Amino acid sequence: MRPIDLIAQVLEVVAALAAAPLFVGWVNQCRAWLQNRSAPSLWLPYRGIRKLFHKEAVIADTASPLFRLTPYVVFGAMTLAAAIIPSMGTRLPLTIAADAIALVGLLATARVFQALAAIDVGTAFGTLGARREMMVGFLAEPALLMVIFVASLISATTALPAIAENLATQTVGLYPSLAFTAIAFTMVLLAENARIPIDNPATHLELTMIHEAQLLEYSARHLALMEWAAALKLFNYACIGFALFVPWGVSTGAGGPAALLASIPLLAVKLLVAGGALALIETVSAKLRVFRAPEFLGVAFVFAVLGLLVHLLLGA
Amino acid sequence: MIPLIHSPLSASLTLLAVWGLIGLMGLLRPRSVGLAGRTLFPLGALCGILLALVALASLAAPVEQRTLIIGLPDLPMHVRQDALSSVFLVLLGVVSAGISVFAAGYFRRGQGTPPGLLCLQYHVFLASMGFVLLADDAYAFMVAWETMALSSYFLVTAQHGLPEIRRAGFLYLLIAHLGALTILLSFGVMQGGSWQFTFDAMRGAHLSPQWASVAFLLALAGFGAKAGLVPFHVWLPEAHPAAPSPVSALMSGVMLKTAVYGVLRVSFDLLGHEQWWWGLVPLALGLFAALFGAVFAAVQTDMKRLLAYSSIENLGIIFSALGLALVFRGAGMLALAALALIALLYHSLNHAFIKSLLFLGTGAVLHSTGERNLGRLGGLIHRMPWVAALTLVGALAMSGLPPLNGFVSEWLLLQAFLFAHQVPHTFVNMLLPMGAALLVLAAALAAYVMVKFFGVTFLGRPREAGLARAHDAGVLERIGLVWLALGCVALGLLPTFVIDALRPVVKQLGAALPPGPASPWWLLAPVPGRQVSYSPIVFFLSIVAIVIVTMLAVRLFYHGHRRAVRPWDCGFGELTPRMQDTAEGFGQPIRHIFGSFFAITRELPSPFDRAPRYSVTVADRIWQGLYLPLGRLVQRATDAVAWLQQGRIATYLLYSFVTLVLLLALVL
Numbered sequence: 001m002r003p004i005d006l007i008a009q010v011l012e013v014v015a016a017l018a019a020a021p022l023f024v025g026w027v028n029q030c031r032a033w034l035q036n037r038s039a040p041s042l043w044l045p046y047r048g049i050r051k052l053f054h055k056e057a058v059i060a061d062t063a064s065p066l067f068r069l070t071p072y073v074v075f076g077a078m079t080l081a082a083a084i085i086p087s088m089g090t091r092l093p094l095t096i097a098a099d100a101i102a103l104v105g106l107l108a109t110a111r112v113f114q115a116l117a118a119i120d121v122g123t124a125f126g127t128l129g130a131r132r133e134m135m136v137g138f139l140a141e142p143a144l145l146m147v148i149f150v151a152s153l154i155s156a157t158t159a160l161p162a163i164a165e166n167l168a169t170q171t172v173g174l175y176p177s178l179a180f181t182a183i184a185f186t187m188v189l190l191a192e193n194a195r196i197p198i199d200n201p202a203t204h205l206e207l208t209m210i211h212e213a214q215l216l217e218y219s220a221r222h223l224a225l226m227e228w229a230a231a232l233k234l235f236n237y238a239c240i241g242f243a244l245f246v247p248w249g250v251s252t253g254a255g256g257p258a259a260l261l262a263s264i265p266l267l268a269v270k271l272l273v274a275g276g277a278l279a280l281i282e283t284v285s286a287k288l289r290v291f292r293a294p295e296f297l298g299v300a301f302v303f304a305v306l307g308l309l310v311h312l313l314l315g316a
Numbered sequence: 317m318i319p320l321i322h323s324p325l326s327a328s329l330t331l332l333a334v335w336g337l338i339g340l341m342g343l344l345r346p347r348s349v350g351l352a353g354r355t356l357f358p359l360g361a362l363c364g365i366l367l368a369l370v371a372l373a374s375l376a377a378p379v380e381q382r383t384l385i386i387g388l389p390d391l392p393m394h395v396r397q398d399a400l401s402s403v404f405l406v407l408l409g410v411v412s413a414g415i416s417v418f419a420a421g422y423f424r425r426g427q428g429t430p431p432g433l434l435c436l437q438y439h440v441f442l443a444s445m446g447f448v449l450l451a452d453d454a455y456a457f458m459v460a461w462e463t464m465a466l467s468s469y470f471l472v473t474a475q476h477g478l479p480e481i482r483r484a485g486f487l488y489l490l491i492a493h494l495g496a497l498t499i500l501l502s503f504g505v506m507q508g509g510s511w512q513f514t515f516d517a518m519r520g521a522h523l524s525p526q527w528a529s530v531a532f533l534l535a536l537a538g539f540g541a542k543a544g545l546v547p548f549h550v551w552l553p554e555a556h557p558a559a560p561s562p563v564s565a566l567m568s569g570v571m572l573k574t575a576v577y578g579v580l581r582v583s584f585d586l587l588g589h590e591q592w593w594w595g596l597v598p599l600a601l602g603l604f605a606a607l608f609g610a611v612f613a614a615v616q617t618d619m620k621r622l623l624a625y626s627s628i629e630n631l632g633i634i635f636s637a638l639g640l641a642l643v644f645r646g647a648g649m650l651a652l653a654a655l656a657l658i659a660l661l662y663h664s665l666n667h668a669f670i671k672s673l674l675f676l677g678t679g680a681v682l683h684s685t686g687e688r689n690l691g692r693l694g695g696l697i698h699r700m701p702w703v704a705a706l707t708l709v710g711a712l713a714m715s716g717l718p719p720l721n722g723f724v725s726e727w728l729l730l731q732a733f734l735f736a737h738q739v740p741h742t743f744v745n746m747l748l749p750m751g752a753a754l755l756v757l758a759a760a761l762a763a764y765v766m767v768k769f770f771g772v773t774f775l776g777r778p779r780e781a782g783l784a785r786a787h788d789a790g791v792l793e794r795i796g797l798v799w800l801a802l803g804c805v806a807l808g809l810l811p812t813f814v815i816d817a818l819r820p821v822v823k824q825l826g827a828a829l830p831p832g833p834a835s836p837w838w839l840l841a842p843v844p845g846r847q848v849s850y851s852p853i854v855f856f857l858s859i860v861a862i863v864i865v866t867m868l869a870v871r872l873f874y875h876g877h878r879r880a881v882r883p884w885d886c887g888f889g890e891l892t893p894r895m896q897d898t899a900e901g902f903g904q905p906i907r908h909i910f911g912s913f914f915a916i917t918r919e920l921p922s923p924f925d926r927a928p929r930y931s932v933t934v935a936d937r938i939w940q941g942l943y944l945p946l947g948r949l950v951q952r953a954t955d956a957v958a959w960l961q962q963g964r965i966a967t968y969l970l971y972s973f974v975t976l977v978l979l980l981a982l983v984l
Contacts, residue, residue, distance in 0.1 A: 061883075062695070062883055119896075
């Protein structure tokens with residue numbers, strides 16, 4: 001292990017932790033512009049998190065210790081995920097600990113804990129949110145894994161850095177299979193991150209909530225961690241997308257400090273574009289009824305499978 | 317260890333005999349809870365641990381064969397211990413040890429079979445499972461197999477006062493015998509005209525490809541009936557809830573694995589002339605069973621039925637791994653076959669630990685609350701923290717979440733599926749990724765099922781007032797649960813040791829992992845030459861470190877104040893526990909999405925009903941589509957021949973006379 005790899009590792013985690021709320025702020029700002037509203041400050045998510053940390057935690061008397069532990073576990077899982085995903089460099093020391101399948105497992109761990117904590121308090125909305133979250137989860141997870149399978153088959157490995165490195169260092173070739181899976185991945189990203197059309201991050205209408213319904217009982221530092229973790233999740237998904245579909249610019253192989261430094265502005269540009277695209281998708285689509293969600297995710301799954309078949313048939 | 321034990325086979329047989337002896341001692345004072353519970357069951361657990369140690373030490377030892385003096389005249393029993401039997405003996409010993417300790421605290425005086433008799437049946441069950449694994453001829457195998465079925469039948473019907481339990485027991489016995497019959501036929505085909513029923517003779521027999529295929533399919537049907545493959549799965553959701561919890565744990569955790577052992581023994585050891593398409597049958601059946609089990613588990617309202625369907629799912633995953641291994645071996649891809657076999661054995665071990673743990677957890681809940689229906693439970697984490705915490709380990713492991721053990725075997729299996737695209741049959745090549753997709757869907761559904769199982773039982777608020785009196789499990793029960801939970805954690809965190817231990821088994825089955833550059837003990841990298849790795853230890857420690865650092869940082873920079881209040885009621889006034897999701901409610905999305913799997917009957921009230929009632933029942937289509945018509949057909953056939961039974965001696969004498977005349981005419 002070279003010292004530069006260690007630096008890249010630390011830099012990635014710190015950048016993810018620091019930039020995730022900013023990315024959420026950016027998406028919100030783009031959305032406000034597109035919807036002809038005056039945009040909130042870019043720094044609003046930071047101020048929200050800071051405010052919450054200062055508050056006294058108000059916890060339901062029916063909650064068990066699991067409820068209090070969950071925000072830390074979810075936050076920990078998302079931080080570890082940020083360490084595994086190659087957003088700047090591909091030679092990260094921690095990436096041997098988990099390949100792409102383990103990454104999906106890690107995201108599932110966070111989801112299961114969050115759902116369990118939502119049931120824990122014993123309110124109607126908590127269980128409702130948990131049930132819907134698990135429904136979206138069990139439909140989205142296979143689609144996500146199929147997306148990863150296609151990229152793995154192209155690169156003959158399931159290690160995410162190796163996939164990114166393989167795709168980034170090849171001469172630019174067209175992979176029709178990756179085009180299909182990119183559509184599938186975008187749909188999964190929307191569903192998993194509680195975005196329109198599956199869920200609405202701005203809603204407080206209980207009957208349509210999925211993600212927010214699970215957080216209703218959280219307050220103060222626990223809520224802050226959950227919000228931060230949600231921002232990290234969005235950031236992580238964006239970075240998985242970059243690693244699979246636009247890996248150019250990450251510091252690969254023998255890349256030194258210069259390559260690492262060069263990857264930072266590139267990542268920023270990718271995030272800016274992705275945030276704008278996300279806001280655009282959310283603005284032009286309407287929220288689906290909860291029971292249309294399986295169809296939406298079913299389509300995502302079919303796209304991923306199509307990508308796989310295209311890869312197997314055409315070898316590309 | 318090896319020099320201490322001169323002959324592992326003798327040691328194993330002795331320990332099985334000791335199990336039988338322990339069982340017989342239960343008859344000394346059949347009504348005494350103290351003798352059976354405090355003495356005999358813990359002794360049985362000790363015996364299990366010793367058996368596991370012996371088998372573990374002999375994993376890499378050479379094959380040992382022997383002819384026993386017991387048996388019919390001129391038909392002595394043959395036994396043999398090789399790596400394949402040893403690995404399943406390890407499973408039997410370790411898992412049964414935990415279950416026995418739990419059972420020591422579980423069985424109490426009550427209606428039904430007295431404790432001493434239960435102790436006999438239980439230990440005979442254990443010993444017969446061990447003997448199934450050691451048998452080396454068809455005769456010994458069938459005797460042990462039938463003893464296993466019968467002793468477990470008596471254990472299932474321990475509460476034989478209740479009619480539905482007798483009914484469940486009958487169904488179990490019926491399907492067990494159907495399975496035994498096809499296994500017997502399969503052995504009959506495999507002896508290949510030599511009329512020698514030792515396994516050695518079968519290994520040497522020359523079968524035509526057609527007959528070999530027939531033998532394989534018969535064995536698959538027979539062992540599939542025991543393993544709960546669709547459509548033979550119907551006994552599992554009936555028998556598991558009927559049986560006492562330690563028995564359910566033993567049946568689901570260990571007995572189902574003897575079916576896996578059997579089908580491995582036949583397809584990889586006894587039958588030599590394999591066809592490449594053999595693997596596709598268990599692969600397709602297994603994948604369907606995996607999805608079917610997961611979907612049905614999600615809509616169950618009875619804790620133990622839910623776990624029974626989850627067992628169907630997991631056995632489906634195991635059989636799909638078997639199919640994959642057969643396909644690879646048929647195509648000559650031995651490294652991938654080895655990977656699939658390791659995934660198979662690993663998942664068998666995992667499922668044994670996890671499912672036993674969960675069944676014992678339901679047993680503790682059942683003891684404490686007297687309730688199996690999820691709709692009347694809830695909030696038990698406050699009353700039963702030990703059981704809740706340990707069951708949570710099992711539930712997370714069953715959901716296939718890293719870094720616990722369920723994930724490791726799924727990871728291995730997915731790796732095998734992923735690199736399957738070099739099979740020399742284009743059509744199979746196209747189908748295998750679809751298989752991976754189905755597998756992933758089933759695994760993701762398992763997480764849904766486990767959130768429902770754990771959430772509705774242990775979390776939330778108690779749905780019934782009586783739950784306030786629930787108490788935690790006793791000391792012995794806790795020890796049993798901790799033992800199994802530790803097994804789950806160890807299997808999850810130390811996969812390299814497990815895989816190294818499994819290597820001789822895989823080698824015996826004719827597949828081998830190519831030796832690659834040695835990877836460190838903490839890194840799982842099973843496919844040499846591919847950059848594929850997973851390190852549960854690093855994974856686990858990283859999360860723990862991040863959690864601790866975050867906790868300390870929050871305390872340090874902010875504060876740890878907190879205040880307990882009533883949950884937010886949306887300004888509605890009062891929240892009652894009835895406003896939480898019931899088990900039906902939690903399963904509703906699944907009913908909606910997979911509607912075509914179920915036969916749903918709904919009873920909806922009209923808007924003007926004075927006393928509105930709403931009911932919905934979800935039934936198995938296979939039960940209505942296959943078993944009930946079959947039953948009706950048999951009934952009609954028996955009705956048709958019933959006129960023979962006239963009830964008059966003169967008529968019967970006439971039958972005998974006519975038969976005699978016909979026979980004489982035939983012979984002369």
